[in-house]
Amino acid sequence: MRMKGREIKKxxxxxxxxxxEMPISFLGGIDPKTGEVIAKxxxxxxxxxxxxxxxxxxxxxxxxxxxVLLRLMKNGAGPAAIINAASExxxxxxxxxxxxxxxxxxxxxKIRTGDxxxxxxxxxSLEREGA
Amino acid sequence: xxxxxxxxxxxxxxxxxxxxKAMEILAALRKIYGAESLVPVSSVQVAGVSYKNLGEAGRxxxxxxxxxxxxxxxxxxxxxxxxxxxxxxxxxxSKDFSERQKEVVSLYESLGIVPTCTCTPYEIGNTPKxxxxxxxxxxxxxxxxxxxMGARTNREGGPSALAAAIIGKxxxxxxxxxxxxxxxxxxxxxxxxxxEADFGALGFATGAHAKDAVPLFYGLRPMxxxxxxxxxxxxxxxxxxxxxxxxKQTPDIRCRGCGEALEKICIESLDDAYSRxxxxxxxxxxVSLGCPHASLEEMREIAGHLKGKRVSVPTWITTSIxxxxxxxxxxxxxxxxxxxxxxxxxTCMVVSPIEEFGYGTVAANxxxxxxxxxxxxxVETRFGDVHQCLDAAISGSWRK
Numbered sequence: 001m002r003m004k005g006r007e008i009k010k011x012x013x014x015x016x017x018x019x020x021e022m023p024i025s026f027l028g029g030i031d032p033k034t035g036e037v038i039a040k041x042x043x044x045x046x047x048x049x050x051x052x053x054x055x056x057x058x059x060x061x062x063x064x065x066x067x068v069l070l071r072l073m074k075n076g077a078g079p080a081a082i083i084n085a086a087s088e089x090x091x092x093x094x095x096x097x098x099x100x101x102x103x104x105x106x107x108x109x110k111i112r113t114g115d116x117x118x119x120x121x122x123x124x125s126l127e128r129e130g131a
Numbered sequence: 132x133x134x135x136x137x138x139x140x141x142x143x144x145x146x147x148x149x150x151x152k153a154m155e156i157l158a159a160l161r162k163i164y165g166a167e168s169l170v171p172v173s174s175v176q177v178a179g180v181s182y183k184n185l186g187e188a189g190r191x192x193x194x195x196x197x198x199x200x201x202x203x204x205x206x207x208x209x210x211x212x213x214x215x216x217x218x219x220x221x222x223x224x225s226k227d228f229s230e231r232q233k234e235v236v237s238l239y240e241s242l243g244i245v246p247t248c249t250c251t252p253y254e255i256g257n258t259p260k261x262x263x264x265x266x267x268x269x270x271x272x273x274x275x276x277x278x279x280m281g282a283r284t285n286r287e288g289g290p291s292a293l294a295a296a297i298i299g300k301x302x303x304x305x306x307x308x309x310x311x312x313x314x315x316x317x318x319x320x321x322x323x324x325x326x327e328a329d330f331g332a333l334g335f336a337t338g339a340h341a342k343d344a345v346p347l348f349y350g351l352r353p354m355x356x357x358x359x360x361x362x363x364x365x366x367x368x369x370x371x372x373x374x375x376x377x378x379k380q381t382p383d384i385r386c387r388g389c390g391e392a393l394e395k396i397c398i399e400s401l402d403d404a405y406s407r408x409x410x411x412x413x414x415x416x417x418v419s420l421g422c423p424h425a426s427l428e429e430m431r432e433i434a435g436h437l438k439g440k441r442v443s444v445p446t447w448i449t450t451s452i453x454x455x456x457x458x459x460x461x462x463x464x465x466x467x468x469x470x471x472x473x474x475x476x477x478t479c480m481v482v483s484p485i486e487e488f489g490y491g492t493v494a495a496n497x498x499x500x501x502x503x504x505x506x507x508x509x510v511e512t513r514f515g516d517v518h519q520c521l522d523a524a525i526s527g528s529w530r531k
Contacts, residue, residue, distance in 0.1 A: 008163075064186070066290055074191065
């Protein structure tokens, strides 16, 4: 399946998707050393975002979250790409400064955790095992 | 929605990696907010300075721009840091924190930003004129610039203000546009609002109600500059107000009676705001004045009240380097510091690591300051006007 959205940070990456149905705060929500989701109220708590295509509706929380994305990449624990339904400045600025391909305006209900997802500019394509 | 030819060239990397990243940030914000274009800015106020909030991740972010040779194109000033950059040792800030903080400030300085470290850039010469497009962060300064000065800015974050400074432009949406600057909620103030603390309490009460609307106030007596400062700072803390109007006092209502169709919300009393900002006991451990940073007028008033007295609890008046220097020239500094009170620059109680000092109750004349000291710094507060606070500084206890 192919979907077109808006390119927020130009780039290409293919990886296994990790999907959260809830907004993510990178400050306090993700361990910057390991990429583990530590937010108590998260539906993907305990999972690791490192090397995954991270899919979630939008960002939330402190603006310091932008810097956490940079920290994650420096530690080799950042996501391969980010897909949002509707992006906001905290995650967008973080993706730009940390060089993480990012696209928004995507119907994220079409993507499931474990799908192989490719982000390329404004385009998202996905393959589902067994489908 | 296309970038201009010059903007596209920067976006494509023709002016180097730092400008490219800054343009990528502005282009993304433009998409997110649906801005038609980028507009040149005459002035920028950059927040994201206190190491307490930035941490190592934030330091890395600022260092990236410095390492890539970024330089600002617009006149840019800096928000407060977590320490007094000169007097941190005698004031009791830890060496480790202070070293890291000083590095962050010098990284900003290397980008061409004047390291003013004040939340009142309008007191030290960053004074855009009526109608100017600017990109300011620091919510109290944003409110002051939009409302008192009639300049035009959104509530920028640290990175978006920095990107605007490096490119010299900002996405044209929100408060840059006429259509978003008219009043959208109105308050008829029946309560007696006289002191700067009263204006802070009024802002605390109305900000929570207004959220991100544009309030229009009726019924306020002629206000001093410090009253505007306190009203706006409090509304930006309890709500997200970036612009407000005061009937016959603020400059940016060009339409006659344009708020008249709005239902007037009556403010009868400030009692609830005062009780929520007064959580502390009668024993005061610390007195904090100068949030937002004290003006020359306030320094003069404080000096007049304290003259010939002694303070019995630690008392800090936070201000800018510029205002401190003027106070020194006119004798206010000596009048204040000879009582044992300290005039502290570059920082404020909210962004400094005061929780490390272990104070139980802090007295302050700033509603914004009390609100954030309660929620971020875990201290209890006493809230009243400058004279009540100074009396508490002298006696060590709070009197109503």
